[in-house]
Amino acid sequence: LISKLPDVGTTIFTVMSQLAASYNAVNLGQGFPDFPMDSQLTDLVNKAMKNGFNQYAHTSGFMPLREKVAEKAAKLYQANINADTQITITPGGTYAIYTAITTVLQPGDEVIVFEPAYDSYVPNIVINGAVPVFIPLRYPSYSIPWEEVKQKVSPKTRMIIINSPHNPTGSVLSADDMQQLQDVTRDTDIFIVSDEVYEHLIFDNIRHESVLRYPELLERSFVCFSFGKTYHCTGWKLGYCISSPALMAEFRKVHQFNSFSSNTPVQVALAEFLQYEEAYLSLGQFLQHKRDYFLQLMEPTGFKPLPSHGSYFQCFSYGHMTDMPDRDFAIKLTKEAGVATIPVSAFYRSNGDHKVLRFCFAKKASTLETAAKRLAKAA
Numbered sequence: 001l002i003s004k005l006p007d008v009g010t011t012i013f014t015v016m017s018q019l020a021a022s023y024n025a026v027n028l029g030q031g032f033p034d035f036p037m038d039s040q041l042t043d044l045v046n047k048a049m050k051n052g053f054n055q056y057a058h059t060s061g062f063m064p065l066r067e068k069v070a071e072k073a074a075k076l077y078q079a080n081i082n083a084d085t086q087i088t089i090t091p092g093g094t095y096a097i098y099t100a101i102t103t104v105l106q107p108g109d110e111v112i113v114f115e116p117a118y119d120s121y122v123p124n125i126v127i128n129g130a131v132p133v134f135i136p137l138r139y140p141s142y143s144i145p146w147e148e149v150k151q152k153v154s155p156k157t158r159m160i161i162i163n164s165p166h167n168p169t170g171s172v173l174s175a176d177d178m179q180q181l182q183d184v185t186r187d188t189d190i191f192i193v194s195d196e197v198y199e200h201l202i203f204d205n206i207r208h209e210s211v212l213r214y215p216e217l218l219e220r221s222f223v224c225f226s227f228g229k230t231y232h233c234t235g236w237k238l239g240y241c242i243s244s245p246a247l248m249a250e251f252r253k254v255h256q257f258n259s260f261s262s263n264t265p266v267q268v269a270l271a272e273f274l275q276y277e278e279a280y281l282s283l284g285q286f287l288q289h290k291r292d293y294f295l296q297l298m299e300p301t302g303f304k305p306l307p308s309h310g311s312y313f314q315c316f317s318y319g320h321m322t323d324m325p326d327r328d329f330a331i332k333l334t335k336e337a338g339v340a341t342i343p344v345s346a347f348y349r350s351n352g353d354h355k356v357l358r359f360c361f362a363k364k365a366s367t368l369e370t371a372a373k374r375l376a377k378a379a
C-alpha cells in the first residue's frame with residue numbers, strides 16, 4: 001500500500017489521552033468537558049428513540065433541526081439562511097470541514113493555513129492532493145499577519161481556512177480581520193472554510209465575528225459548527241455546515257456518498273432543545289469563569305499565561321522554566337507531575353521552537369484544582 005498520508009501518525013489527542021490514562025494523570029489535554037451535560041437533552045434523545053426516530057434521517061438533516069439552525073443564524077448573526085438549500089447536518093464538525101475541503105480542492109491547489117492550526121486541516125488538504133501554504137500567526141497575540149497573506153496569495157490559491165475562536169490559542173478574529181479577508185478574496189475564486197465550532201465559547205464581551213454576518217464572504221464559504229462543543233457532548237459527533245446554495249449542492253454530493261446522513265434521535269432531540277437559547281447564550285460566561293479560576297490557580301506554578309479570549313483552551317509558555325521541547329515536556333509532566341496537556345508544536349508542520357503547552361479548562365473546579373496543585377508541587 002502506498003500511504004495517502006505518509007507524514008501522519010496517531011493524533012496528539014489520542015497519544016496524550018492514552019498517556020494520561022496509563023499514568024493516572026489529570027487530563028487537561030484533549031478538549032472535552034469532564035462535567036455532565038444537560039440531562040434534559042439526554043431525556044429528549046431517549047424520548048426520540050422511544051417515539052421511533054431510529055431510521056435514516058434525511059440526507060441533509062432532520063428538517064425541523066435545520067429550521068431551528070436557520071432561526072438561530074438569523075437571530076445571532078442577522079443571516080438569511082435557507083434551511084432547505086443552505087444547511088447540512090453532519091456527523092460532527094470535523095466531518096463538515098473534511099467534506100468542505102474535499103468538495104473544493106483539486107490536486108495542486110494551494111490552501112492558506114494559519115499556524116498553529118487544528119490538526120485535521122492539513123491531512124484533509126493533503127489527501128486531496130492539494131498543497132498547504134503555511135502562514136504563522138503573530139506571537140503572542142496569534143493574530144493574522146494580513147500583509148503576508150496578500151504576498152502568499154497566488155493564482156493557485158483555492159482556499160483559506162480560518163478558525164475563530166481559535167484552537168489551540170483562544171485568539172479571536174475581529175471585524176477588521178473579516179474586512180481584510182473580504183478584501184483579499186474579492187474578485188478571486190478563493191473559497192473559505194470557517195471553523196466556528198467554538199462560536200459560543202467567547203469571553204471578555206467580545207462579539208463572535210461569524211462569516212454568517214458577512215453575505216459577501218458567505219457566498220464563497222463553508223461555515224462549520226459542532227453541537228458536541230456547544231452542548232458538552234463531544235461524543236455525540238453531530239455538527240453542521242452552512243454555505244451558499246450553489247456550494248451546498250456540491251457539498252451534498254460528497255456527503256451523500258460518505259455518511260449519507262447523521263444520527264436521527266440526536267437530531268430530533270436537538271430540534272426541540274435549540275429553543276432553550278439560554279443553554280448556548282450562557283456558555284461564554286460559564287467558561288470565562290472557568291478560565292479566570294484556572295488562571296488564578298496556575299499563578300503559583302510559574303507557567304506564563306498567553307492571551308485566550310475564547311475556546312476552552314488556555315496556553316502557557318514555559319521557556320523560562322526549562323529548555324525541553326514541548327512534546328518532551330508534556331510527556332514528562334504527564335508521567336512525573338500527573339498532569340496531561342497538549343504540546344502546541346503538534347499544531348505546526350513547519351519547524352520551530354514552541355515552548356508552549358495547551359491546557360483544556362472545560363473541567364470541574366476540583367479537576368482544575370488538583371492539576372494546579374500538582375504542577376505547583378512539581379515546579
Ligand code: PMP
Nearest residue numbers: 092093094118167197226228239
Ligand atoms: N475544529 C476544531 C478547531 C476543534 O477543536 C474541533 C473539536 N474537536 C472540531 C473542529 C471538531 O468538532 P467535532 O467534535 O464536532 O468533530
Ligand code: GLN
Nearest residue numbers: 013014029030031032167
Ligand atoms: N478538538 C479536540 C481538541 O482540540 C479534540 C478532538 C479530537 O480528539 N480529535 O482537543
